[in-house]
Amino acid sequence: MLQQSKFFFPALVIILLITIVSAIAFGAVYILPSEMGSAIKHFFQGKDPASIYEGVFIQLRLPRVLLCAITGAILSVSGVLMQGLFRNPIVEPGLIGTSAGAAFGASVVFVLAAGMSKEVKSIAGPLLVPVAAFIGGLFATFLVYSLARSQKKISITSLLLIGIAVNAIGLSGTGFMSYIARDPQARSITFWNLGTFSGASWLQVFITFGVAGIVFFLSLRYSKQLNALILGEEEASYLGVDPERLKMKVMILNTAMVSVATAFVGVISFMGLIVPHVLRLLIGSDNKKLLPASMLAGAILLTWADMGARLLLAPAEIPIGIITSLIGAPIFIFLLKKFNVLQEKGGFYA
Amino acid sequence: MCYRRKEGFMLEVKNAGFAVGEKWLVKDVSFRFMPGKCYMLCGPNGAGKSTLMKMLSLELPPKEGAVHYNGHPVNYRSKKSYARYRSVLSQAVDISFPLSVEEVVLMGRYPHFDIKPTKHDFAICDEAISMLDIEKFRKRNFLTLSGGEKQRVQFARVLTQIWEPPKEGCRILLLDEPISSLDLKYQFDFLHHVKKFKDGRTIVIAILHDLNLALNYADELLLLSEGQLFATGSPATVLAPGNIEQVFHLRTNLHKMPGANLLWIH
Numbered sequence: 001m002l003q004q005s006k007f008f009f010p011a012l013v014i015i016l017l018i019t020i021v022s023a024i025a026f027g028a029v030y031i032l033p034s035e036m037g038s039a040i041k042h043f044f045q046g047k048d049p050a051s052i053y054e055g056v057f058i059q060l061r062l063p064r065v066l067l068c069a070i071t072g073a074i075l076s077v078s079g080v081l082m083q084g085l086f087r088n089p090i091v092e093p094g095l096i097g098t099s100a101g102a103a104f105g106a107s108v109v110f111v112l113a114a115g116m117s118k119e120v121k122s123i124a125g126p127l128l129v130p131v132a133a134f135i136g137g138l139f140a141t142f143l144v145y146s147l148a149r150s151q152k153k154i155s156i157t158s159l160l161l162i163g164i165a166v167n168a169i170g171l172s173g174t175g176f177m178s179y180i181a182r183d184p185q186a187r188s189i190t191f192w193n194l195g196t197f198s199g200a201s202w203l204q205v206f207i208t209f210g211v212a213g214i215v216f217f218l219s220l221r222y223s224k225q226l227n228a229l230i231l232g233e234e235e236a237s238y239l240g241v242d243p244e245r246l247k248m249k250v251m252i253l254n255t256a257m258v259s260v261a262t263a264f265v266g267v268i269s270f271m272g273l274i275v276p277h278v279l280r281l282l283i284g285s286d287n288k289k290l291l292p293a294s295m296l297a298g299a300i301l302l303t304w305a306d307m308g309a310r311l312l313l314a315p316a317e318i319p320i321g322i323i324t325s326l327i328g329a330p331i332f333i334f335l336l337k338k339f340n341v342l343q344e345k346g347g348f349y350a
Numbered sequence: 351m352c353y354r355r356k357e358g359f360m361l362e363v364k365n366a367g368f369a370v371g372e373k374w375l376v377k378d379v380s381f382r383f384m385p386g387k388c389y390m391l392c393g394p395n396g397a398g399k400s401t402l403m404k405m406l407s408l409e410l411p412p413k414e415g416a417v418h419y420n421g422h423p424v425n426y427r428s429k430k431s432y433a434r435y436r437s438v439l440s441q442a443v444d445i446s447f448p449l450s451v452e453e454v455v456l457m458g459r460y461p462h463f464d465i466k467p468t469k470h471d472f473a474i475c476d477e478a479i480s481m482l483d484i485e486k487f488r489k490r491n492f493l494t495l496s497g498g499e500k501q502r503v504q505f506a507r508v509l510t511q512i513w514e515p516p517k518e519g520c521r522i523l524l525l526d527e528p529i530s531s532l533d534l535k536y537q538f539d540f541l542h543h544v545k546k547f548k549d550g551r552t553i554v555i556a557i558l559h560d561l562n563l564a565l566n567y568a569d570e571l572l573l574l575s576e577g578q579l580f581a582t583g584s585p586a587t588v589l590a591p592g593n594i595e596q597v598f599h600l601r602t603n604l605h606k607m608p609g610a611n612l613l614w615i616h
Contacts, residue, residue: 083447227460231445231454232444235438235440237409238436238437239461240433240434241429241460284448285448286449
């Protein structure tokens with residue numbers, strides 16, 4: 001297990017590049033790699049795209065694939081962070097309310113802004129929506145966390161049950177907002193509940209990249225402290241780590257990036273479960289390796305899932321959440337059974 | 351080093367007490383722990399051993415009284431600096447995710463490096479690993495080890511944390527029932543390692559249930575009863591049959607033999 005070859009990271013990077021290029025190439029129209037090259041050249045020369053294919057590449061395909069890759073990285077890293085904080089392999093943002101809370105916050109602003117002037121709308125879209133998502137996500141996460149905690153311990157059964165309840169509240173709130181909405185995009189409840197990358201824009205790509213970049217950088221800095229937490233809060237504290245402060249900081253950072261992604265693409269469940277689990281079996285749990293590996297592997301996996309969403313029933317599109325849940329939910333059940341999580345015996349990964 | 355400066359290098363509790371609600375778990379305990387000695391805390395369940403240990407670990411601020419380290423009152427906000435000179439081995443530590451034995455041992459060096467461990471950190475880990483005879487499974491997943499093997503790995507981690515005494519002051523090694531999961535050979539190996547580790551700048555404090563081991567390995571004993579110090583001093587005097595009868599309600603004989611003492615319960 002914990003032995004890993006030095007080719008592991010280079011291999012992940014190469015697979016990611018191949019994945020991104022193929023995800024750009026395949027779709028309703030096929031884009032040749034040579035067209036990608038010339039489109040980028042024309043773009044940097046400040047010229048208009050020479051053909052419709054170049055236009056599709058620059059305006060639609062590239063932002064979509066990039067947003068998808070970065071969202072995959074965000075959700076997987078978030079899985080690693082949350083599992084580390086809760087010391088449990090079955091936690092992920094879709095299960096503990098973060099995504100549902102963020103979706104509700106985003107939908108509120110979406111709907112309210114639709115009734116306002118064009119100027120408000122143009123700011124609200126890319127800027128206010130992520131902020132509202134962050135507030136909603138943070139509130140929901142802390143609600144689940146504090147309700148599940150009793151006598152300084154978090155029982156995983158109560159965490160999951162309270163997660164279900166808070167998710168239900170978040171999703172029904174989102175449902176209500178979509179029901180009263182006028183904006184056609186906000187009206188679609190499937191957009192929020194199952195996620196889609198069909199509306200990706202360059203502005204969304206830049207905002208998501210920016211937030212994710214900062215959060216990834218800081219989480220890598222905390223990787224040592226997160227490792228210490230694997231020993232338990234008491235031992236971590238003997239190693240000079242303040243568990244309460246660490247948890248607070250990581251929870252806020254994590255919610256920030258998950259909320260931004262959710263605001264733009266909706267709730268995508270189970271991604272944060274699949275990737276960390278597989279990687280822990282391959283390279284162990286040292287966060288210094290696990291975090292960057294999750295970033296790369298998450299980007300790869302979600303990009304493939306989105307390709308499936310676009311191609312399986314082409315020209316129609318399946319919401320991506322259907323695909324991730326279809327793969328992720330069985331893994332979730334497998335984890336629950338394998339680790340006796342509900343019996344609270346611990347002994348994961350033994 | 352002049353005698354006077356050295357005098358301040360110790361761990362001292364002054365009239366320390368700790369209560370949960372109305373119940374005082376430890377009350378009015380005063381004691382000076384000096385470097386170069388191994389202290390053991392004994393007493394029945396609920397006597398306050400663990401609470402006192404928690405205060406000595408500089409983690410738990412006493413509700414009344416104070417704890418002084420190296421002549422200064424403990425600053426409970428500077429966790430990081432104490433972590434370099436004080437380490438604690440708990441009864442049983444389990445981890446939530448798979449890590450190799452090496453990775454667990456290296457955690458002991460976490461308070462000493464910022465992001466990347468140095469060659470020096472790795473060298474210390476290697477020494478601790480060979481000292482505790484865990485070389486053969488250093489690459490293995492910690493979670494697949496037996497209870498005794500796990501405890502040896504954790505001991506290695508705790509030792510690497512305070513491998514070098516500080517330039518000023520003394521280091522503290524706290525052991526909370528460290529050997530209950532070890533088999534006979536490793537129990538004695540363990541106490542032998544502790545003895546070797548204990549030098550002129552090290553305070554060792556352990557909670558031990560086996561009174562015979564305490565009798566033979568401690569330099570000084572602290573016998574606790576109902577949250578207070580019942581008796582302190584050399585093991586043979588503290589564990590006199592009269593004291594044991596009052597604290598544990600057991601009748602014993604103390605046999606003094608060449609090289610070892612034996613406490614016999616009857």
